[in-house]
Amino acid sequence: MNPSFLLGGELEVRRVGFGAMRIVEDPDEGRSVLRRALELGVNFVDTADVYGAGRSEELVAEALHPYPPGLVIATKGGLGRGFQERHRDARPERLREACDESLRRLRLERIDLYQLHRHDPEVPIEESVGALEQLRQEGKVRLIGLSNVSVGQLRAAQSVTSIASVQNEYNRGLLTSEDVLAACEADGIAFLPWRPLGEGLQSPAEEIRWLLDRSPVILPIPGTSKVEHLEANMATVP
Numbered sequence: 616m617n618p619s620f621l622l623g624g625e626l627e628v629r630r631v632g633f634g635a636m637r638i639v640e641d642p643d644e645g646r647s648v649l650r651r652a653l654e655l656g657v658n659f660v661d662t663a664d665v666y667g668a669g670r671s672e673e674l675v676a677e678a679l680h681p682y683p684p685g686l687v688i689a690t691k692g693g694l695g696r697g698f699q700e701r702h703r704d705a706r707p708e709r710l711r712e713a714c715d716e717s718l719r720r721l722r723l724e725r726i727d728l729y730q731l732h733r734h735d736p737e738v739p740i741e742e743s744v745g746a747l748e749q750l751r752q753e754g755k756v757r758l759i760g761l762s763n764v765s766v767g768q769l770r771a772a773q774s775v776t777s778i779a780s781v782q783n784e785y786n787r788g789l790l791t792s793e794d795v796l797a798a799c800e801a802d803g804i805a806f807l808p809w810r811p812l813g814e815g816l817q818s819p820a821e822e823i824r825w826l827l828d829r830s831p832v833i834l835p836i837p838g839t840s841k842v843e844h845l846e847a848n849m850a851t852v853p
């Protein structure tokens with residue numbers, strides 16, 4: 616099994632990344648989890664503007680900035696925040712704003728992987744992805760990814776630009792994205808299963824190993840708020 620993957624054909628990442636959604640629960644422990652993750656060889660961290668209403672991105676910067684060479688940070692935009700009227704908001708103007716806010720919180724000049732969090736049914740996906748492509752051309756984003764998409768939405772996005780990753784819910788107990796995974800395999804696109812450990816949590820190590828063996832394009836991003844759990848999860852990584 617190959618222990619690394621070339622994201623977008625250019626960024627080498629280890630097959631097991633870290634999902635930073637839960638680090639907001641206890642910020643001190645969250646910063647420790649992030650630092651320990653890097654010590655254990657993680658070089659791919661996934662976050663989003665909505666996790667803790669921006670707090671997850673801030674904690675990534677507080678814990679890890681200045682970032683070591685080779686660390687790949689992925690974030691997302693396209694969901695509304697707080698009590699905003701639109702729960703999903705992937706209008707081009709909002710994505711531009713969201714990207715600028717993420718750059719500021721992450722203390723970055725360019726985001727390695729910027730993902731459309733979820734398709735906004737009020738905006739054609741080609742328009743949302745077109746905005747991300749423009750951000751890429753302006754140098755604010757290096758690679759573009761999608762999240763929570765169908766094969767049809769992936770194909771529509773690919774008609775606009777090159778897609779480096781897809782992040783859908785997927786684990787041994789929830790195989791609803793098999794067709795999307797097959798499309799990613801065919802195109803060499805990274806497939807980042809979210810909720811990789813599933814609901815049962817019998818053996819996180821076994822779940823991670825199963826995903827790694829399932830497909831060479833799968834990069835699980837298990838999340839935890841505890842150093843102890845992180846260490847157990849990373850002990851499974853070759």
Ligand SMILES: NC(=O)c1ccc[n+]([C@@H]2O[C@H](COP(=O)([O-])OP(=O)(O)OC[C@H]3O[C@@H](n4cnc5c(N)ncnc54)[C@H](OP(=O)(O)O)[C@@H]3O)[C@@H](O)[C@H]2O)c1
Nearest residue numbers: 634635636762809810811812813819837838839840844847
């Ligand atoms: N794109 C999307 O729409 C979307 C949606 C959800 C999540 N995500 C991404 O996917 C990442 C992972 O998703 P997730 O956090 O929902 O699911 P997960 O990684 O499958 O599971 C996290 C849960 O498992 C527990 N856990 C982790 N390691 C453990 C261990 N060794 N022993 C016992 N319990 C353990 C965590 O609790 P403790 O904190 O107590 O360890 C937490 O309750 C997120 O961080 C985020 O980056 C994306």
